Amino acid sequence: MTFPWMQRNAGEVRLSLPSKGRLAQAARDFLARCGLEIDQPNPRQYQAHIPALPGLVVLFQRAGDIVVSVREGSVDLGITGRDMVEERKGEEDRVLILHDALGFGHCALTVAVPEAWEGVETLADLAQYTREVLGRALRVATKFPRLTSQFLARHRIPHHLVVVEGALENAPIIGYADAIADLVTTGQTLRDNRLRPLRDGVILTSQAVLIGNRENLKRRAPVLQMALRLLEYIEARLRAEENYLVIANVRGESAEAVAQRVREHPHIRGLQGPTIAPVYDARGSDAPSWYSISIVVRKGDLHEAIRELRTIGGSGVIVTPVRYIFEEEPPRCKALLQALQEDDAP
Numbered sequence: 001m002t003f004p005w006m007q008r009n010a011g012e013v014r015l016s017l018p019s020k021g022r023l024a025q026a027a028r029d030f031l032a033r034c035g036l037e038i039d040q041p042n043p044r045q046y047q048a049h050i051p052a053l054p055g056l057v058v059l060f061q062r063a064g065d066i067v068v069s070v071r072e073g074s075v076d077l078g079i080t081g082r083d084m085v086e087e088r089k090g091e092e093d094r095v096l097i098l099h100d101a102l103g104f105g106h107c108a109l110t111v112a113v114p115e116a117w118e119g120v121e122t123l124a125d126l127a128q129y130t131r132e133v134l135g136r137a138l139r140v141a142t143k144f145p146r147l148t149s150q151f152l153a154r155h156r157i158p159h160h161l162v163v164v165e166g167a168l169e170n171a172p173i174i175g176y177a178d179a180i181a182d183l184v185t186t187g188q189t190l191r192d193n194r195l196r197p198l199r200d201g202v203i204l205t206s207q208a209v210l211i212g213n214r215e216n217l218k219r220r221a222p223v224l225q226m227a228l229r230l231l232e233y234i235e236a237r238l239r240a241e242e243n244y245l246v247i248a249n250v251r252g253e254s255a256e257a258v259a260q261r262v263r264e265h266p267h268i269r270g271l272q273g274p275t276i277a278p279v280y281d282a283r284g285s286d287a288p289s290w291y292s293i294s295i296v297v298r299k300g301d302l303h304e305a306i307r308e309l310r311t312i313g314g315s316g317v318i319v320t321p322v323r324y325i326f327e328e329e330p331p332r333c334k335a336l337l338q339a340l341q342e343d344d345a346p
Contacts, residue, residue, distance in 0.1 A: 011055055013226040016069055016078040019046065019060035022185075023208055026104045027079050030208070034237040035324075036230075052233075056226055064088055066211075071095050073213045076223045077230065083109050083183060083206040087144045096217065096339060098210045098227060099234055099332050103241075105208035107183045109144055111151070111201035114172050114179070115194045122200050123155045126179075130157055134178065141168045141177035144203070148181040151203045169193035210234065218340050231333050236324035243271075243296045245322050246305060248314035249279055250291055258291045258312075265308035270295035271325075296322065 017038075018024040028038055031050070038058055040048035048058040061069060067088040069075035082100065089095040113120050120129050130138045137158040142148045145161045152159045162177045169189055171177035181203060184190060190197060210230065216223045246268075252258035255276045262274045279290040293314070297305040302319065309317055 011222045013056050013077065013220075013223050014059055014075045015056055015226075015230075016059045016061045016066040016075045016080075018063045018066065018080060021063055022107075023063055023079070023081060023105045024060075027208065030079075030102060030104055033241075034233045036233055053226065053229060055222060067095065070211050070213050073216055075213070076216045076220070077210065077212045077227060079208055079210055081105055081107070081206050082209050083107070083144065083147070083204055085209060085211055086204060087146050094214050096212050096214045096336075098212050098231060098336055100209050101238075102208040102210060102234065103238060105206070107185045107207075108205045109147060109181060109203040110184045110197045111140070111148075111179060111181050111203065112184070112190050112195040112197045115196050117196075120198075121196075122198055123157065126198060126201075127155065127157045130159075138179060139177045140179050140181055141171035142181040143168070144181060147203050151181075169195060214340075214343070217336070218343060224336075224340070227336065228333050231336065232326065232330050233324075235330040235332055236326045239325040239327075240322040243298055243322050243325065244302055245294065245320050246297050246302075246309070247292060247294050247318040247320075248309045249316045250293055250309075250312055250314050252289060252291055254289075255291055258293065261312045262293060262295075265311065267297065267301045267305040268293075268295055268308045268312075270297070296325070 017027045031038060036050050036052050038048050039051055046060045050056055050058060059075060063080045064084045064087070066075070066078040066080040067084050070078045071088070071090055071094045073094070077098075079102070085095060085097065111123070111126070113126065117129060120126055126138070137160045138152070139160050139162055140148060140152070141162045141164045143164060145163050149159070149161060162171065164171065168180045168182045170193060171180055172195070173193065180195065183206070184197060187197060212223070212227055217227060250258050250261075252261070255278065258276055259274060262268055268274065275294040277292050279292050281290070293309075295305070306317060
């Protein structure tokens with residue numbers, strides 16, 4: 001059955017974002033940093049748009065429901081946690097991960113046991129404790145039954161899952177579960193509730209990802225074009241966040257001579273080499289020529305880059321943040337097109 005609110009224009013593309021929880025504001029902030037600010041005049045409405053991307057309708061759903069909507073095709077694209085994707089994507093391979101590292105929402109789905117269980121530090125310890133002390137299947141409270149069950153089965157731990165919607169940390173205290181499998185960020189909530197993560201108990205590390213419906217991407221041109229535009233903005237912004245633009249003046253006999261001196265130092269070569277241009281003396285002096293060097297430097301290499309610039313006589317060094325670095329063919333755009341082509345291959 002198709003409800004009136006589900007009907008859309010042929011060129012309309014739908015992107016779902018988390019409506020609440022740890023990813024909701026982070027997803028909005030991330031898109032804003034990418035130059036894709038969301039316009040939502042009425043915060044009570046579950047629909048908005050992005051002025052920079054005409055034709056894209058933004059919807060707001062629970063993080064888990066986003067995966068289901070994308071899987072079923074009623075929504076074309078979505079931003080949610082990798083944990084939710086792996087738990088709810090299904091077996092039909094309908095959900096395609098377009099970008100697997102958006103850089104926010106980091107956490108880990110982890111098995112944790114009561115601190116009172118002395119000597120239970122690893123999965124092997126847990127298996128032994130389950131056999132010799134409990135003498136029955138381990139009761140585990142979780143919101144991720146598929147991932148948790150697969151993980152415990154791989155480690156040959158007999159288990160019974162208790163699927164919980166609310167807080168999990170009090171399950172062992174109340175007594176309806178022995179252990180939990182929950183998302184952990186800092187571990188403070190576990191410590192507050194006398195729980196200890198197993199050293200090798202990480203089921204899945206997660207962060208925010210961009211996903212799309214495979215069939216919609218293949219069959220609807222507007223969906224594919226919008227996905228590529230989103231990826232290009234995201235890739236350009238994420239790459240820029242890792243770098244600074246550094247500009248400095250250097251004396252030299254020629255641009256080629258300055259370039260050679262630059263190439264001799266590993267931290268000032270730039271992403272694809274330096275850009276070097278003559279500096280024109282406003283006074284028309286016959287003094288040795290000055291050249292302006294522009295390079296993109298990784299943030300972690302900045303101090304070494306400044307030192308190397310001084311080594312070759314650099315002065316007047318300017319360091320500025322980079323907003324975007326657009327590539328000729330962003331890697332994840334290329335990967336998306338290749339994945340769709342492989343689907344159609346005989």
